[in-house]
Amino acid sequence: MGRAPCCDKTKVKRGPWSPEEDTTLKNYVEKYGTGGNWITFPQKAGLKRCGKSCRLRWLNYLRPDIKHGGFTHEEDNIILTLYHNIGSRWSIIASHLPGRTDNDVKNYWNTKLKKKLLTASTTSPSTSNNNNLRTTSAEDSDFYNMLMPFNYDPFLIDQEMMVDQIPIPEIGDHQLINGFNFGFGLMSQEAHDVVSSTTDRPLINRDNLIEFQEINPIFDYSKYSGLMALENISYVP
DNA sequence: AACATTAGCAACCGCCGAACA
DNA sequence: GTGTTCGGCGGTTGCTAATGT
Structure with missing residues (x-):
């Protein structure tokens, strides 16, 4: 047996909110707050709506700090x-x-x-005509494409990391791959050692590269000592 | 002009985890 | 420790407007 519904759907109004309902909700919240309980809110505010619906309407549309309009x-x-x-x-x-x-x-x-x-x-990086970012070589593009089927996304290495601790770009080269400005670089062993000992930047190390070599022998990973994780990406509109 | 298709978005659904009795 | 309630979340639906044929 599943959970009991939060309200009787036959007794509450559903669908788009009318301006009158919006006004009632807004006025009540501004005067009394939400009361810390959305389930009992509609009754207190005089709305024939499910509490969850009220919460959603307030949070997604009526809150005064909501920004409407296109994304930058x-x-x-x-x-x-x-x-x-x-x-x-x-x-x-x-x-x-x-x-x-x-x-x-x-x-x-x-x-x-x-x-x-x-x-x-689906736009080949080598054919990109974007002048702000230099395009990557076909070989680098192939390298990244090789990682994807293995679900080996460098970002996922530190998935537990708080999002506000995402490494800030410092070093590395920016390259346009599949529409993204990647800040990663294939590194010498020496550079790899330095970076891995001085930062918590996610890294693909040589062992991982060897794993990839075993999984897919077509691409020659052996000439690389490491792959620095993506530093920064920016969408190319 | 009429109809079909697509895009955009508000709203709903149901699951999950935290809080509490 | 267990069951219940509620808030929050991500996925999905369905309505309307815009666009295409």
Whole structure:
């Protein structure tokens, strides 16, 4: 037997909110607050709505600090960067975008960003004509593409890391791969040792490269000593 | 002009974990 | 320790407007 529903769906209004309902909800919250209990809120506020519906309406639409309107390129970058780091944890991503809600970010991702990303990823880096970023070599692009089927995303190494501790770019070269400006670099053993001993930057080390060599012998990983994790990505619109 | 398709977005659903009795 | 309640979350649905045929 499943959980009891939070309210009797036959006795509450559903669907789009009317301006009158919005006003009632807004006025009540501004005057008395939410009372710490959304389930009993509708009765207290005089709304014939489910408590969850009231909560959603307030958080996603009526809150005074909500930002309406299109997303900026800067916001695009933040969403894409965080999505690569932590996946579809929309509430965390939204918390880094003042005035945006998880629902907004989720909708924006599903309707626009995902498509942009697909378009970008199907565009060969070597044919990109973007002048701001130099394109990567075909070999580097192949290298990254090789990682993806193994689900070996450098970002995932530190998935537990707090999102506000994502390493800030310092060194490395920026290269345009699949529509992203990657700040990673294949390193000498010496450089790899220095970086791994002085930062907590996620790294793919030589052992991992050897693993990849075993899994897919077509690409020659043996000439690399390490791969520095992605430092920064920015979406190329 | 009429209909079909697509895009955008608000709202709902159901699961999960924290808090509490 | 166990069961219940509620808030929060991500996935999904469904409505409306915009666009295409």
